[in-house]
Amino acid sequence: MSKISELTEGKWPKTSIIEALQAHGIKKSDTPIPSKPKYGYKVENGELVLCEKEQKIIKLILELHAQGNSLRKIARILNEKKIKGKYGGLWDKSVISTIIKRETKQEE
Numbered sequence: 001m002s003k004i005s006e007l008t009e010g011k012w013p014k015t016s017i018i019e020a021l022q023a024h025g026i027k028k029s030d031t032p033i034p035s036k037p038k039y040g041y042k043v044e045n046g047e048l049v050l051c052e053k054e055q056k057i058i059k060l061i062l063e064l065h066a067q068g069n070s071l072r073k074i075a076r077i078l079n080e081k082k083i084k085g086k087y088g089g090l091w092d093k094s095v096i097s098t099i100i101k102r103e104t105k106q107e108e
Contacts, residue, residue: 039086039099057083061099071096 033048040058042051057078064074071093078091085091 038102039095054086058099058103061096062103065096065100071100 033043033046037043037048040051040054041048042054043049061074061078064077065071069077074096075091075093078096083091085095
């Protein structure tokens with residue numbers, strides 16, 4: 001809000017901006033859409049939605065982990081299968097660890 005006020009050289013005080021937004025039924029999102037969504041998600045029409053292709057890879061990661069494979073081995077398997085990371089890069093154990101932690105936390 002303060003940035004808008006600065007850009008308009010104070011011609012629109014913060015309270016006027018808030019009142020205008022409320023009058024038009026525009027609400028501030030409680031959870032802003034990230035510019036770089038986490039693996040397994042994508043932004044579509046301004047909404048954060050599941051990415052089915054990436055969700056299948058997450059399922060594979062969880063299956064490999066459940067089979068007792070190490071994080072490093074899971075990364076190696078994905079790289080050998082030429083499965084690219086979110087932005088086209090190679091997999092490493094830290095990304096695998098983050099995905100497993102996030103997914104197992106969601107299941108609780």
